[in-house]
Amino acid sequence: MSSTSQTATTALPSETSKMSGNIIAVAGAVAALVGFFLPWVGFIKNGALVASLSGVRVGASPVVELAGGNVLYRGSPAAYLVPIVAVIVIGLSLYAIFMRQQVAEGDGFVKIGLSLITLLVLWGQFARAQGVAERMGVELQLQYGLIMVLLALTAMIVAGVLDIRVAMAGNPAFRNVLNALSFMSPATFMVTIFFFIPVVLLLALSLTDLASSNFSDPWTFIGLENYRRMFSDRFFPRILANTIFYVVVTLGVFNVGMALVLALLTNHIPRRASFIFRLLWLLPRITPSVIYIVMWQRFVQVPPHGIINQFLGWFGVEHQPYWLNETPWLFVILVNGLVGASFGMIIFTSAIEAIPKDMITAAKVDGASAWQIIRDITMPMLRWPLLFVTSYQTLSLLVSFEYIMLLTNGGPGLYTTEVWALTSYKRALGTYFGSNQWGYGAAWGFVLVTIGAILSIVYLRVFRFDDLVQEPKIDVL
């Protein structure tokens, strides 16, 4: 134990919990040791080729080749990690217990962090070992070992938490950092689960040749081959240009431009009327995509079905084509923009209504015309909603494809209105020439995510996000 003579006389509360932390760590270390060796028993008992969670394997197998004696599965360097991590965890526990004087605040985090990593690695290896055992027709009895290992890891985590609490009591600065982290933790958790982990998986996937034609043998690492293939695609420049055109025009004209105009206009008409108007404008957004697109297709049909053409007919216009072939981009952008504008319209409207009435009165008295009030007062105060709508809608337009897929499916002809997200979808999941190329589609997707992330940062810089966060007010007479 911590072992100086003072502990005998007065054991501070922090000392006690530090001690109990170490006792738990000892228990964890013992459980880990037991847990790592128990699986051997299961394999030996079954008289099969022996594999264990520690990755050691003996004998010959029809499925798994021996390589260096320590490989559980070919092409899996992760197998080496298990014994390494086991050694580190056990070593660290011993270190934490016997060299406590030298261990700082970090030791709790190291315990927890390593426990979590071990847990992840072990989980993967366990699943893998079970797969191997199944293919070999062997019953794998790893459950008890696994339970022991999990117990050990839990104990280590508890010990880590206790260590951190002790450190907190002794170091206010450290406590501040921890407080800040704990306030961030819900957001961090969500972003990690719903963004970082999927992105990492996407990146991993994009480096493999995973496809429906070969998914019996997954995870073959092929480096940047998918990316090379993507950038050398004959239609790559076309798709890139289409995407930029689609995003910029839809965003500028509709999602931000038209939304702003609608918000400003509805702000100047009676409340009830503007409410009904906004409600009507939201209708397409709550209409199922397929129905919405079917409606549009009725609009653009050739006579006698097409509504536009019928309308043109009344004015004696002879030219009555299938409008989707005539001006595909016009309709792709209209279809997306008319729905997209409602989002910005709602955000801008509430932002405009939040501007204090006095401020508008003050501007009127100062001599501003309606247009000058919009330009000098309303617009600058909409900077934050403008940033939000612009960046949010850029990102959603970049990844949106379902309206395009339903309306033109990238046509007419080859890649006329095909955008990046649609390509990614078709490669990865669309039944496209009979093959789902998950790895290749992931490469397209990953580049798109990267572009989106870079754009977000650029937006934050351009709109000077820091300035938008109000400084605390210090009231002095």
Added chain:
Amino acid sequence: MRVELENLTKRWGTVVGADAMNLDIKDGEFVAFLGPSGCGKTTTLLMVAGIYKPTDGDIRFDDKLVNRVAPKDRNIGMVFQSYALYPHMTVFKNISYPLKLQKVPMDAMQKRAQRVADMMGIGHLMDRKPAQLSGGQQQRVALGRALVKEPGLLLFDEPLSNLDARLRLSMRGEIKRLQMELGITSIYVTHDQIEAMTMADRIAVMMDGKLQAYDTPDELYDRPRTMFIGGFVGNPPMNFVEVEVVKSNGNFHARREGFDALVSPDRGAKAAGKGKVFLGIRPEDVTLADKGVSGEAYMVEPLGRDDLVEAQIGDIRVHVLTDPKLGIKIGDALKLDFNAEKIQFFDPETEQSLLW
């Protein structure tokens, strides 16, 4: 600039904001609109500013009808309770915004804005944003913005209500002095009767959308036309006692059970023989004496300079301002002398003064 309101009315459906206001404001005069919340003072002010369109009646600036003139063309400056500064603009941009809209050249604009800011004592804060200023500084910026275009009429909408008590006191003096020096006609909306009394040349007292009285502070204080004015103007408020005025031995007495106060002949004559009337008297016009109406100290509130004593006389209570040196305590027996020259009388039905 001279301002005339004639029969000015604002209605929203059945809700009446302002009801047939008649008011004239002389050039250079400082007029306060005084009244409790919802009395129509801000509604009237916003009609003068041109933000609200009158339902009925006329507004004239220097004999020119301005009912249909847009706020920007009325040559007015306005100061708000909320300051209403533009948060994204610096102090300089806030103050110079009216000049920018008038297309004043940059150097002239800078000179004028700086002069006004110096006058307001915020000349060194020109590059700050409103959020970086204290409440008092923000209100100075708002004043500067209202003054910079040298308006013919200044409108104040409870400008000091958001400031703390001490600052309110000093700003009160500053605004008054500034207004006198610049000689700009001003309308000042407030619910604080002390503000109105101390600053205004004339006070328009309003209630329920109606103009109750329009007079100088002294007149309102000494000759209240209605019970509402008597009760609203002055702090602590006027005492009201239901009495009957009778003449006996050539003197007029205001009497009720356990209450008998001598009244000056000219005042008493107007209330005598009217049956029950309301006697009004201000706490400072009741003094402690050796003889007079007997009462008992029901409550004593030390105010520092004075003690405010609530005296129980029979079944009524009257507020009296006394010298703290007397050391009146709750339960002490008191003799009260009512100043015969200061007693007011009101008709209990109409609440109109019987004297004025």
